[in-house]
Structure formats: C-alpha cells, structure tokens
Amino acid sequence: MEQKLTVELQADETPGQALARTVTSPECLSASVLTICQNIDQSQITEMVGELKQQTAAIRADDLSRAESMLIAQAHTLDGLFARLASLALTTGDLDAMERYMRLAFKSQSQARATLQTLGELKTPKQIAFVRQANIGNQVQVNNDSGASRARARKNKKAPNELLEVEHGERLDTRATGSAGGVDPAMAALETEHRPKKSGRKGRIRA
Known part of the structure; x- marks a missing residue:
C-alpha cells in the first residue's frame, strides 16, 4: 500500500x-x-x-507515566536477556563461547541496573546532590580568594619597608657619618656670626 x-x-x-x-x-x-x-x-x-x-x-x-512504564519494561527486557545469556554460557561446552555469552550477560545486567537507576532518579530527582555540588564550588572560590588575599598581604607588608629604605635610606644607614659631626651646618654659621666678644671676666678667670 x-x-x-x-x-x-x-x-x-x-x-x-x-x-x-x-x-x-x-x-x-x-x-x-x-x-x-x-x-x-x-x-x-x-x-x-x-x-x-x-x-x-x-x-x-x-x-511522566509513559516514561516510567517504558523504563520498567526495558529493565525487565534486559533482565530477561541476562538470564538467557547466562543460561547459554552455562550450558555450552565451548570455553570461548561461554566467555562471550557471559560478557554479554553482564552487559545486559549492567544496563538493567542503569535503567532502574534512571527510573529512580526520574521519580525522585537528586536535588540534594545538586546543592552539595554548588557548596563545593563556593568553597573553592573562597579558598582561592583567601590565597590571593594572603599573597596581597605579604606584598603590602613588604612594600613599606622597601619604600622606607629608598626614601629614608640616609637615616636608616647608621654607618654613614656627616663631615660636620653632630652640629647642624646652619646652626654652625649662626654661631660664627653672632659669637660674643671675649670679656675681661674670662681673662681674669684664666689668670
């Protein structure tokens, strides 16, 4: 037709x-x-x-009633294939054939288990597992931020010392001495210009 x-x-x-x-x-x-x-x-x-x-x-x-019916029917079918293939493996006299049958039987068994697991997840979604995954992601993000903060803190802690050494190195270097000793050059000039004259009192003391 x-x-x-x-x-x-x-x-x-x-x-x-x-x-x-x-x-x-x-x-x-x-x-x-x-x-x-x-x-x-x-x-x-x-x-x-x-x-x-x-x-x-x-x-x-x-x-989801149709999907649930389909999954349970498929699980029964796969379970029937497992039983049939396992029976063929146990009744054959050929070792190679038995190995092939058993391999296919275990595949059918694994598929039946996966189908039932899918059916269970369809009826009861894994909402808790989703939340746990989100928490792990947040924790990793916080740890990364903490590591970056510690790195910035170490860098900031070191920076003032380096700046102090560059700008105020002369005062930090105790080995460097000035030619005028402990007298300020500006004060020394004032002392020479406004030095008091010698008095007779000072001469009398010397005598």
Whole structure:
C-alpha cells in the first residue's frame, strides 16, 4: 500500500518548508522506525506520528507515566536477556563461547541496573546532590580568594619597608657619618656670626 503522510501547512510557510519540518520532527523519525520494527503498514504512519505527538505533549505537561512504564519494561527486557545469556554460557561446552555469552550477560545486567537507576532518579530527582555540588564550588572560590588575599598581604607588608629604605635610606644607614659631626651646618654659621666678644671676666678667670 502506498505510504501516506499528512503534512499540515502552518501560517507563512511554503509546502516545501512544511514537508521538511514534518519529516525531520522527532515524532516522524520515530514513527518511521517503529513501523518497520513492528511490521506495521507504512500507510498508518500518520496515526503513529499523531500518537507520538500526544505522548510528547504529556511529557511537556510533566506527565511522566509513559516514561516510567517504558523504563520498567526495558529493565525487565534486559533482565530477561541476562538470564538467557547466562543460561547459554552455562550450558555450552565451548570455553570461548561461554566467555562471550557471559560478557554479554553482564552487559545486559549492567544496563538493567542503569535503567532502574534512571527510573529512580526520574521519580525522585537528586536535588540534594545538586546543592552539595554548588557548596563545593563556593568553597573553592573562597579558598582561592583567601590565597590571593594572603599573597596581597605579604606584598603590602613588604612594600613599606622597601619604600622606607629608598626614601629614608640616609637615616636608616647608621654607618654613614656627616663631615660636620653632630652640629647642624646652619646652626654652625649662626654661631660664627653672632659669637660674643671675649670679656675681661674670662681673662681674669684664666689668670
């Protein structure tokens, strides 16, 4: 039977654009695969697309019942594969075949566990783990700031000493001595100009 796909033309959209939008939609791509896997006549692809759009709308409305049913069904399927492959491994007389079967069995077991874990996270989101991660990030940021602050403090502590040595080096250097000794040159000039004359009293004392 000829395949029939209904294409809805939206406003300000050409027929070619409408066809491209429809065939590339997730619902249409999934319907194409499902019709082949389930051996459904491709003339029913429009109904398949419509059903998938309804399930997509339910997810957008926070209705996760379909997703929960899908995950639990997949977990049962993977668990059945594990049991089947493990049975084949135990009943075969070929060591290499047994190793291959057991490897596939353990992969099925791991996938079943991961599927159930996803189902649990879907029903109970890990909000606490998200908060813990945010706290760790803040702690790392604070530690980085503390390290930078300590580095700046050491630099600022060293800077005044260096500045003091440059600007006031003469006063800090106790080894350097002036030629005038302990007398200020300005004061020495005043002493010479205003020196009092010798008095007779001073001569009498010398006698």
